[in-house]
Ligand SMILES: Cc1cc2nc3c(=O)[nH]c(=O)nc-3n(C[C@H](O)[C@H](O)[C@H](O)COP(=O)(O)OP(=O)(O)OC[C@H]3O[C@@H](n4cnc5c(N)ncnc54)[C@H](O)[C@@H]3O)c2cc1C
């Protein structure tokens with residue numbers, strides 16, 4: 461049996477055919493969401509992180525059929541009218557991207573954090589990135605980029 | 620990872636159907652909470668899943684000082700809930716913030732952790748030290764102490780864990796949790812939880828649990844006995860820590876040797892008791 465599930469991916473409703481035992485990660489990549497990376501497949505690296513109903517989760521640990529009816533947001537949905545999302549731009553500006561494999565997952569964790577804590581401390585940013593491994597950088601620049609995004613967004617709301 | 624042998628998946632909306640589906644499904648059918656362990660197991664033995672996500676078991680409620688937790692509550696939902704923050708100076712929150720990363724805590728459930736009985740579980744030693752009770756449904760509703768889940772002959776086959784209750788604690792009670800890891804988000808090399816209850820006369824009740832030894836957390840009766848009747852002085856705590864190091868059987872695995880773990884038992888029990896005592900002093904002074 462190949463069940464069809466309903467997923468709202470980056471705001472667009474889709475009917476997606478799955479295999480029963482497949483993970484959300486596999487389905488999303490097949491649907492073209494290649495920002496969702498297969499890193500460890502054991503829940504340890506965070507490269508596969510997506511927002512599931514608004515919360516950052518590792519898509520390698522979630523069965524696709526169990527996500528039926530839910531909203532999924534990936535990095536593909538961040539760019540608007542050719543402009544990067546402020547956190548993407550901040551990552552570029554801070555030099556936080558080297559090979560880039562971890563970057564989508566870090567953006568997902570960062571966006572989840574700022575959505576419920578718009579003014580985090582440095583320690584809170586580090587805790588939020590606890591499940592995102594980066595083999596290239598020293599994490600400092602990613603933390604800087606998320607803090608810079610928070611400052612920028614605070615400035616925008618003050619104005 | 621995939622569950623390549625999965626042939627059936629159901630998401631019932633009442634407990635009776637869930638229990639029926641589980642028993643009709645036979646040997647390869649499992650209950651599923653968030654499914655993190657089930658999916659990552661990639662087990663070929665799993666042929667059917669009964670998803671508990673439609674049963675409205677994700678909730679946290681304060682009930683006269685007690686905290687009721689639906690089994691499907693995620694770690695994040697619990698750690699952000701005021702009932703958890705307010706319970707015994709936030710000891711539950713302190714423990715949960717050491718469980719995995721937000722990417723795990725946003726999905727993994729309290730019930731899945733308790734039932735799965737992973738030896739490194741951080742939830743089990745603390746909830747046992749707190750004297751939690753659990754409710755199970757297998758056609759009938761049964762409630763009892765959480766310790767029953769971990770008794771030698773315990774098996775949950777066919778039953779659904781529906782609710783966990785952390786009891787209201789008497790004045791003069793404090794608890795603490797300690798976890799030793801190789802990195803911030805690793806599972807425990809060793810963990811420890813303690814609860815102490817005091818009156819004017821001194822300590823009248825103590826619960827001490829040590830886990831990831833590398834076996835599942837167990838009570839340490841000799842340390843508990845060493846504390847009751849004392850004033851929880853540094854000397855009394857040191858005696859309890861020594862008793863624990865003597866009593867708790869430790870073993871080798873890739874994270875640590877038995878000898879190293881035995882040193883950790885003593886450190887962990889000491890730190891937990893000192894933290895609990897500090898909390899008591901903070902409250903009474
Ligand atoms: C990367 C990673 C890091 C981790 N770090 C930690 C850590 O630091 N500390 C820690 O304690 N744990 C840790 N864990 C374990 C984690 O807490 C468990 O995976 C999680 O709690 C399981 O919850 P679940 O909802 O996904 O359970 P599931 O995978 O859905 O279920 C687990 C088992 O319990 C059964 N089950 C689930 N719910 C019920 C119920 N209500 N009634 C009866 N049976 C049920 C299922 O049949 C299954 O056998 C980690 C896991 C991962 C993947």
Ligand code: FES
Nearest residue numbers: 499500501506520
């Ligand atoms: S691929 Fe999912 S956490 Fe690494």
Ligand code: FES
Nearest residue numbers: 559562594595596
């Ligand atoms: S930039 Fe290469 S893994 Fe992070």
